[in-house]
Amino acid sequence: MPRLFRSAADRLADAAPGWLVETVRPVPARPDWWPMIRMALAVTVPLLVGAAAGNVTLGLLPSMGAMGPGLADRGGPYREKVARIGLVGLGGAAGYAIGATVRGHGWWTVPVIMVVSVASALISTVGAKGSLAGLQLLVMAVIGSGIPLPGGPLPGAALFLLGTAWVIVLGVADRPLRSRNPEETATVQVYRALGRLIDDRDAGALAAFDAALESGYDAVFGARSASGGQDPAQTRLIALLNQASLIRNALISLGQEGLDPPEETAAAVEEIVAALDEGRPPHRPPRPDGDSPALRALNSAVDGAVELASGGDVEAEQLPYRPVGHGERFRKAWAKMWYGHFTRLYAVRLALCMGVAAAISGFGLFERSYWMVLTVALVLKPDFGSVFARALQRALGTFAGTLVAVVVLLVIPYGPLILVPIAVFAALIPYGLQRNWGLMSTFQAPLVLFLVDLLTRGGPRLAEIRLVDTLAGCLIVLLLGYLPWPGSWHAPVRGAFADAVSATARYLRDAFDPGSPDRPVRRRRAYEAMADLRAVFQRAVTEPPAVSRRITTWMPAMTALEKVADTTAATVARAEYGAPPPPPEAVRTMADSLEEIAESIRRRRVPAEPGPAAEGAPERLADAIRALRDTVSGRHAC
Template sequence: MTEREDGSRAGGGRRPGLLSPPAWLVHGLRPQDAPVPWAAVARASVALAAPLAVGIAAGHPEYGALASMGALSGVIGDTADAYRMRLLNIAVPQVFGAAGIMLGTLVYGHGWVAVGVLTAVALVSGMISSIGAVASVSGLLLLLNAVVGAGLPMPDPWWTAPALLSVGGLFVLVMTLLGWPFRRAAPEQAAVAAAYRSVAELLAVAGTRDTAAYDGRRHDVTRALDTSYDVVLGRRAHDHGRRAPMVRLLAQLNALIPLVESAAAAHRYGRASRRPEVAAAVRALADSVASGRRTAPELPLPEPEGPADRAVDRALRHASAVVHEGGPEAGQADDRLGRPAALRVRLRRTARSALTSGQSWRYGLRLALCIGLAQSFVSLVPVSRSYWVALTVTFVLKPDFGSVFSRAVLRALGTAAGLLVAAAVLAAVPRGWADVPVMMVLAALIPAFSAKGFVFQTAAVTPVILLLSDVLNHEGFHLVLPRLLDSLIGCTIVLVAGYLLWPESWHTRIGDRLADAVEETARYVRGAFGGVEHAERVRRRRKLYRDLSSVRAEFQRALTEPPPTGARAAAWWPLVVAVERIVDATTAARVRVDHGAAPPGAEEVADVERQVWALAAGLRSSVVLVEVRAELSGDEEGVLEPLRQEVRAARAIASPTGKP
């Protein structure tokens, strides 16, 4: 198998020296390049400090601390942009969190009964967490609050703690939705405008020799389109009939698809990068979408040369007509990816998926085992405020945040950093009104640091939880060192019972997913030249890009694993890129045919398709990739020649000898 010469991306940089930290650790400690969400920072600061201030003023600071814990759950769950999605992301997890604190309160002090109940809650939490984003946060809060309720004394009667947590979450929800009456469609409009801007940046580098820049911009386009379709179609799922604003946005989004397709052709054959007017025109369209402007600006585009340039020109003028004039699609916009099913249908499908999915059961059992061991350990060994051990297990084993191994290490590092801050606060700040401004500062750091990565989020959340815990149990500075020890115990349990005892095959989890994507690529090659209608080709290509995006995310998570998993992922990474380029080359060839190029022969298409199918079969057959030896022949001047070159490149990567 070949390796990349520059050692970048695939292997995480040059081979480190003996004293250099491992690549997976450096990756986890490197802050992500993400903007600070200032609105979320302000909301978090007020949402966590205000309930605490009210509780202190009323003479019941413990009530305020519980309400602030509910607000903390709402702040962590507020990860969407569209208001309807934010309503679900905050409200639904709060229901599960209230149920969790209630169960924990009922079994507080009941020894092994509490162990059994928390183990069962962990199984349910794990099974629902693997379904989706909202379910993941809901499962997290269900288990997290159950652990807190079983580990800390709560005020009587039993319903007090669930009610206070719900009040805190409701406060965050109200603050979040204050702008809804004035900005109802603003998030959807911003998402579509962002998709147009991402395409403008793609066209700005199309046709250059900087292939890495083009690939990066294309991934940005995929993410932007996925986000836009999810946001717009999610809004339409709640609308009765076809409301004009959402239909218009959907039409504008659909009009972007031909421009994305033509960008693939422009990158290989056209002159888009040498025609800056093209990218500038798309940026102007993005501004029109964002502002809702209907007046069409002039498009001073140069005369197109060849099929690729004609494809870009026609797609751009069509998009301009739809954005400014409504165009032919505005009144009859189809949903391209399919309109979401009714809520009751999706709930039924979700429940069936959770009960029948092997992945759900595996994760649920793994989490239940670790929680059961954590609770059993603290029941047998006297550990002060032992709930922190199970809390550590809950955070580290959350499935959609990346490698379990690296998360355990990063959790320990993040907790240690957070404890340094907590130690200073608990030692220097007396409990009372001084907690309110301190909480305002610490709470503001949570959304700001969460955008930078897991270790930074852990470092920000730890002092907040410790401060609220101290309001409840009054241990002060003596709370710090036990929490560090508890975190190390929890991380150890996860590494042994949640990682080493579950040797899931990396090939099974990722190799088969890549093989599935390669098979879909073979079908796409056949459909692109096999008489399939354009709308169906668009659906297939969008689905394929989504699948490849998921595969890429899986590989990126695998790259954070320690050897041998991380090393294998690094070796396979170039093949993921090669498959993406096969899809791009297929799209470019189809666009050229649509705009005047001679179509390929049926045998040429079938020959390429057979090679892609053989590549998929080789991926499934063994962890060691299997060489595909059959030759690819055809017209070297035809539209399929670049596609054949990409298939040959994939064969070379897949070959054990590194030769096609």
């Protein structure tokens, strides 16, 4: 092929190191037209309403209230979608009210921004919704403290929430047309393939199931890499795929014993498919009778799949003596915010960088210095992302976007016509987010410039100011938030995973002995290890594709380990509420199994086959440990 016609990516690959190419290379993706149209409507309709009322700037806050929550609409169940958008909107409204309150109060802005930064970092550890809400809290606090938008703190927050409500309306408008997202569809296909495997247990059906399972994991992994924090809907899908794999293994064991799958098992899988397809809880057919080890494993795996398809909480076992309500969920979220060395360290890093940026802003060295502070908040995003990759992509994307903005501002005069490029670039943001964070920044930079131009009439000079402030913000992040912290340069998922398994094993050994002096310490260390593992994993999945594609293969094992930890906590809670504790021999056997799994991960080998379960071992805990071993042994965790 002549050199003239070679792609820009090929030319870049010749001139730049491979790691740099991987950092900035957009991933292939087809445009998803409805989210693009939805974002354009979300951002421009409030501005059109303001223009119709005679003052287009009245639509700025509702437009901003639509942009951030609009990016939070990434599919999934509609109840989950509305909760995510609403929580992000509330975070943004609170942030704007705080920022607008301290605007114009000089150096008081610096400690307030630092406190909001710590709160944002802690909130982001709760999960995907918390990550997005924490980011929006910080972003809108910066905007509120730096831009004199119309209205006071509380009226402005109300206008912001009005934009969020508009996004929710658009988010549910497609419900009759989009019953499920691609990862949900792939999960349903896995269980359909499982039903065919039960009916026809030849090599072709087995290969078809394995291919469907591979596609299912790939679909959820792809969605997982684009989200911040833990997403309960995606976690449930991974758990369903894990259960399908366990059912498949139990079917093979059943065949090795010379037994056929019972009709009740086939009926249960068909019911799971129908329930997932129709969005309703499944009805569990009667369990088949029998004392075969393979049949017991099959019944246990099917029961787990039915529970998950019913909407069972995969993050916490429902205790029969104490139902999990809103108060319990709040306490668990609060605990997640404070457990983990990485959580506290990250909060310090974010507060330091934001404080320095806000202080520099106070000296008036930059014309619109709030853009510099905003860049720090976005690059050092509170979800343990790849700081270096985000800084590089943000700088390159903003540079390209500002060049485009200059051309547009030179061609289109101030007035209603600017709403046309606003709609175009708003529509391109979801597509850019699909492909690369830097490409999203390329489309976002002109959009923000156009919105600011509506308020200030700054013209093309805004592009130059934006570029300088963005580069200064990226430099602050790299010099203060990245280079001085060696732990941010890598994401040792394997080591952190093994440490979390070992910490869980040590906690399990003392968990049923109320008189043990080590029990509280080991419990806390187990929770700390799990929190650090979540932090390391979350940072790793946002690295460039060469790293993140390899790291996401740990997600099934992550889900299985979460199940072990939660089942351990639930079993301990039952014992504290009067249930008989498991025999010491059974506890030792299960703890030894966990230690064997941890050691096999460190030595990069398949865990040894477990011996027979000790008499009196809690069935659900033993099943969870067995599922973890099977998942770690599988190709998706190695």
